[in-house]
Amino acid sequence: MKKILSVVLLIMGILSTVVFGKDNSLEKIKEKGYFTVGLDATFAPMGYRDENGQIVGFDVDLAKEVAKRMGVEVKFKPCEWDGIIFDLRSGNIDMVWNGMTVTPSRAKQVLFSQPYLANDQVIFTRKDQGTYTIDDLSGKVVGVQLGSSGAMAVENSKVKNDIKDVKKYSTNVEALMDLEAGRLDAVVMDEVSGNYYNQKKSTLNSSVEQLSKEEFAVALRKNDNSLTDEINKQLADMKIDGTYEQIKIKWFGK
CATH class of the missing domain: 3.40.190.10 (Periplasmic binding protein-like II)
Known part of the structure; x- marks a missing residue:
């Protein structure tokens, strides 16, 4: 009897989950x-x-x-x-x-x-800097957006301990503007967005090498x-x- 009661209670519990947890x-x-x-x-x-x-x-x-x-x-x-x-x-x-x-x-x-x-995470630089590889980030000041995949890519990169400074911004646009102004050496961000930003200005290069594919x-x-x-x-x-x-x-x- 106890065994039957236990089975009934188990079934009722499952049904309750289905009904109330739907x-x-x-x-x-x-x-x-x-x-x-x-x-x-x-x-x-x-x-x-x-x-x-x-x-x-x-x-x-x-x-x-x-x-x-x-x-x-x-x-x-x-x-x-x-x-x-x-x-x-x-x-x-x-x-x-x-x-x-x-x-x-x-x-x-x-x-x-x-x-x-x-999408890819790539490195954006000014035209006068040429195109960077991941190794070129060593000793450089790099901009990323707070909480972004670019920030994660930098944190997981092989040169993370060799980067001079990682500056974090509320938006990618702020980082790119600082890059254009010479306050950064590079920005790591989404290729899709960075290329769209650069379409009209053509002031930036993007790396062929990706930090990550996403x-x-x-x-x-x-x-x-x-x-x-x-x-x-x-x-x-x-x-x-x-x-x-x-x-x-x-x-x-x-």
Whole structure:
């Protein structure tokens, strides 16, 4: 009798977990009619403010299209990149969709969507300096964004103990401006964003050698499985019907 009672209690416990622990993240988004995307609004071309102060970018267009297909709206909330995962986990935003690199340390804190874009961490220098390799960072002053994949790449590089100083900035743009002004010898950051910044100015070189090869994905809260599944589904559909490629060409060309 005791054995039967134990089995019954175990089954009831499992059913209770299924019923009360059910993931309703997608349902919540559909009920309120929108989801909030956290982003660094200086990270062109992924998400940034244009000359009219509007938030635009590759990730912005992807998020808008996914929201439209889900039948909801999307709101964009600028955040400090170094604290953006805290904003996500505390409920201030529903996801981070802003060229976030998938890393093992981040994967312990967030649930990532399927990767949607490849990226490299490279070294940017001024034209008059030539092109740097990783070894050339020895004895140099290097700029990175706080909490960024560039900062992680420098920390994990073979020359980390030989770098003269690593200066950390709130945004990559601030670091690049200091590089152009001669206050830095190099900036380590995303190739996608750095090249976009340099398109009009052409004042910088980017290294052929990568500090790391990476992939971008959308970051959500650990338990938001149904919302993550929906985003994966919509992105997959957009790739099949060609919408993803159209948005990619708009921002990066062919």
